[in-house]
Amino acid sequence: MTIRNLDKMFAPRSIALIGASMRAGSVGNVVLKNLTGGGYGGKIWAVNRRAAEFGGRMCDVDAVASVSDLPAAPDLAVIATPPQGIPDLLAELGSRGTRAAVVITAGFGELGEEGRALQARMLAAARPSLMRIVGPNCLGVMVPGVGLNASFAHIAPLKGNIAFVSQSGAVITAMLDWAATRGIGFSHIVSLGGMADVDFGDMLDHLAQDPQTRSILLYVESIEHARKFMSAGRQAARLKPVMVIKAGRHAAAARAAASHTGALAGSDAVYEAAFQRAGMLRVKGLDDLFEAMETLSTRPERKPLGGERLGILTNGGGLGVLATDFLIEEGGQMAELAPETLAQLDAVLPRTWSRGNPVDIVGDAPAERYAAAIGIMLKDPNTDALLAINCPTAVVDNVAAARAVADAAEKSGKPVFTSWLGDLSARAGREVFLSRLVPTYDTPSQAITAFMHQVRYRQNQRLLMEIPPAGPAWPDRDLSRAREIVGRVLAEEREWLNEPEAKALLSAYGIPAVDTRIAHDGEEAARIAAEIGFPVALKIFSPDITHKTDVGGVALGLESADAVREAAGRMLTMVSAAAPGARIEGFTVQRMVSRPSAFELILGVVDDATFGPVILFGQGGTAVEVIRDKAMALPPLNRVLAEDLIRRTRISRLLEGYRDRPPADFDAIAGTLMALGDLVADLPEVLELDINPLWADHRGVVAVDARIRVRPAVSVGTERLAVRPYPSDLEGVIRDRKGKTYPMRPIKPEDVTLIDDLLAHTDPEDLRMRFLSPLRQLPRQLAARLTQIDYDREMAFVIFTDASMREIAAVGRLSEDPDRERSEYAILVRTDHQGIGLGYTLMQHLINYARMRGVGIVFGHVLRENHHMIDLCAALGFVREHIEGEPGVVEMQLPLRRTA
Missing domain, CATH: 3.40.630.30 (Gcn5-related N-acetyltransferase (GNAT))
Structure with a gap:
């Protein structure tokens, strides 16, 4: 269920507050006052068993003793009564025709098994009438455009075009306080609370179609239905900006990781990948969220960011340098002013100006100098947006300077950000910008953060709408061979494929892998080494040892049969001491592949509890958890998405080549990532996968080591994928x-x-x-x-x-x-x-x-x-x-x- 009956929730013709109260400070009293004081034009009833004691009137609306006494079925019921009776209330309301309810009361799923059982009863009671529920344990809902304030918030929001949906009521009240002082309004404010029914996917679907909503902000603690969220998010993000803050970024992992990929793939990284795939902009904290709100509330629709190069105008050289440093640290790009722009600036600025970007117009700059400089910079062909900074001085009028900047911003089609520093002396200048819908921030770093929000949002949108090229065909997968390998391992009740099996599975998907064979003892290892040719690598073969190097289970560059025998003996001694309980089944032998210019990469898959399989890419090797240069993406991947995943890592810049090291084969790397997407779509049994290292150079790629973990499939086909792949x-x-x-x-x-x-x-x-x-x-x-x-x-x-x-x-x-x-x-x-x-x-x-x-x-x-x-x-x-x-x-x- 998604948007059905949400019109009754957010545009009701009538409302009943069940649990209304005249006791000052109670939730029922605050909600009643908010309902009656918000300008709502429909019918409101107060339900309280003592209604007769109040003469049938409470806060100037009709009051009745029970739901059965209501003269008609309300579109929306707002419930603030003890939890045990709520299922029966919903059943009665639903039978009368009510189709939406806001359950403010706590005491459901958050209280453990007993609360979850009560929540299940509540949902069962609502199901026959298709009643929709926001909550339980929520602040309520607010739609200022229709005067609806069905909440116990302390401040009534202003009318606007930003929708804010949050699992946390406390974050909503903080946002209301902050927005009220800046005159920022909302189309919707929705506290989801326990999300028993209406969730983020439902709200995204509703708000995407709402003509009064221009931008959407989400405060997310958890996602319940990943595919619904992704589909709704992608649809909404195509139509309007969607920004999200995710709580719990550094929560400890829920389970011990059994592979490098598992160790690197924390839940927050998975959420990051999901938000990016959906075309949303992730912001990190409340400060960033407030800045995003500031930008969204003031950015006119006619001024979308057309590029990513920022020009900086300042009356203080040091501030310009600091702003430049912060921009570069955030991954931003400084505009390189065109020669004609520099010449025009030279004609209107003092001899001591900076003659480059940032443009320092000197501390005594009056409004006229600001106007002349900003007008020239906004016409510069290499500048996509401008940051204007003002440091207060005793010799200039910074309010007049603010007016000059605002005038130029209104005339230009490019976004302009401002930062008037100071406190008392800067307030009047900031008021000018707020009244003229020009984004303004207390510090240049906040302004640059807001600019980078727009840059990253633009990048996500471009990726969301990108038309991927039809690249060279990757070798066809051998699906029957792949299923045979996985089926045999499961039939033997094993959890991990051995190394030869793992590489055979990769080969079935066209991923080159080093030929690897199993030897039961040192003598057999020496014989196999002689067959495949020296030098060889020898590794311990044990289902109980995940990281072989850590226990002395790897020997490289062995040049003779005797060297293999000696290495096998030493290895058994070292491994037995380091992992005495491990089962040793022999050794694996593989020919040493000489790729001196190859880069070590890690590619992997981990099955996330919420979003299903996630693909990881980054710098590989034995120190991969220390380096932590990685990025993640949700499958399936096309070439555009695969290349974007690669370029979100630091090692991607090295892969482009440097000095005498040629560029790596990006097509082969991207093709391998795409093949992993095919693998997890085809094989729901694959739970975890590591290729570490994958060697990549100008000649292509080769998997040197691989680990794959399987389990009996718990879903059919591609159901576990958050994004449905090509069918x-x-x-x-x-x-x-x-x-x-x-x-x-x-x-x-x-x-x-x-x-x-x-x-x-x-x-x-x-x-x-x-x-x-x-x-x-x-x-x-x-x-x-x-x-x-x-x-x-x-x-x-x-x-x-x-x-x-x-x-x-x-x-x-x-x-x-x-x-x-x-x-x-x-x-x-x-x-x-x-x-x-x-x-x-x-x-x-x-x-x-x-x-x-x-x-x-x-x-x-x-x-x-x-x-x-x-x-x-x-x-x-x-x-x-x-x-x-x-x-x-x-x-x-x-x-x-x-x-x-």
Whole structure:
């Protein structure tokens, strides 16, 4: 369940407060005063068993003794009564027609087994009526635009366009205090509390569609339903900025790690990967959250960040240097001013100005000098945004300077950030900026942090909308071989693959691995070494030893059979002393691979309890936990996402080559990461995987050592992945009415050029019928949106003209609403492939897919003059519905199941 009945929660026509009180300071009294004092225009009832003692009126609203005495069913019930009676209250309210409730009361899931049982009863009571619940144990909800304040917050929020959703009521009250002093308003403030029902995914779905919400802020302590959160987050982030602060960044690991990957993959790193994949901006603490709020509340929509180069203007040279240092430390980029910009500045500034960025206009700079300099800098072609700094002096009017900067900021299309330093002397200048919607901060570092928030948000958005290129084909995986290896290990009731098995599994996915063989004793090891050729590496073979080097279980560069025998003897002695309880099953022998210019990398997979499999990349070797140069991403990966994962590490800069060391093969590294994504999608039994090291150089990659842990699958197929991968099982063929077959598969991001070709081969009138307006080429952002889809909520099938799959004959799309109540279809058949039954067959396929997904109604908006589509839909059982306010368009509907 997602957005169903949330309209009753956030735009109710009537409200009942159950547990209303006249006792000053009680929760029931504070909520009642907030409800009645917020300007809400609907009906409010107070429910209190002593209502008669108050003459049937409480805080100037009607009061009744019980839910049964309510004259009508309220849209929204706000409950502040003891927890034990709440399930019965919800059942009674639901039977009368109430569809939303805010349960402020605590005493549920947070109290252990007994509280969880009570929470289950509460949900069971709400389920028959599809009632939605915010809470329990929450501050409440506030929607200033409709005057709704169903909370016990101490301050009423101002009306605005920022939505704030938090698991913590305390964080909300702190935010309200901070925002009130700055005049910042909200569209929604929602305290989720225990998240028994309504969660972050539901709120993201609701707020993405809300026209009054321009930006979304989340305070997250935990995520319950990862795939729903990811789908909702990706959808919302495409439409408006989503910023998130995650609590508990440094919590201790829940379990001891059995591999390097497990040791590096803390839960916070996984959340970081999830937020980035969803296109959200992660901020680290409340200070950052407040700064993000400041930026969102003042950044006009017409001034998105067009690049990442910052210009700095200051009347204090030292402040400019400090700001520059902080920008570089944060990974930012200083603008390199164009020669013509420097010449223009030279003409208007004193001889002692800095002649570069940061632009120091000297301490005695009046407003006119600020105006002249900022006007020139904002026109500089190499500057994407500007930070203006003012240090108070006795000889200039910093308020006039603020007005000059604000004037220039309003005229420019580039973002301008400001920092007027000081306290009393700076307040008037800051007021100028606040009143003119120019972002202003107490210190330059805060301003730069806000700028970098926008930079990182822009990077995430670019990644979210990127159209990945169709890179060189990675070798086809041998899925039957992979499943045979994993099945044999599980049949033997083993948890870890041995090293040869692990490398064989990697090889099945096209990942090169060093040939490794098992020897039962030193003599056999010497014989195998002679067969594969010297020098060789000898390693202890034990299911109980994770890190062989730590116990003396590795010997490298052995040049002869005698050296292998001697090393085996020493190794047994050392390992027995270091790990006396370990089972020793022999040795592994592998030929030493000489790659002197290779980099040591680590690639791995760990199964997170919330988000499922996560892929790790970083600098490898024995000191990997000390170096901690790593980044993580959620599978599946395409080439763009794989390369972004690589470039989020420090070692990526070394991989580009330096001095006499050639660049590493990025395609091979990215391909290996993509192959790991395929592996975890294909094999739900894989729990943990380490490749450490993976050697990478200009010749490619090779896995030197690998560990893989498995368990019986606890989910089917790709259900454990937080992001649904490309559904290859939906590939197939489709037939026209004469029986000719055409290849068909789900759409891929690289199909964007084929879609352009489809439009080019389609008659303009056919395009008008499909898009309801003339269109010859898709804008890049729309092309990305239509080809890079969330396969969990959308599906598009492309039909190719022939087996070469180089031209598209038709495309059909289904877009589900979050509740799967309705799914909108759209199809386009190339003009020269019309009249042969492709459109009819494609519509049948879309209907069958929607039925398999459990969709309630398939519908489409069709021009009244598009008789062909209307007739086709009628033949398939669709009915025609009128659309209010759209006389030229009809809605064709096909019910697939009875809707609630």
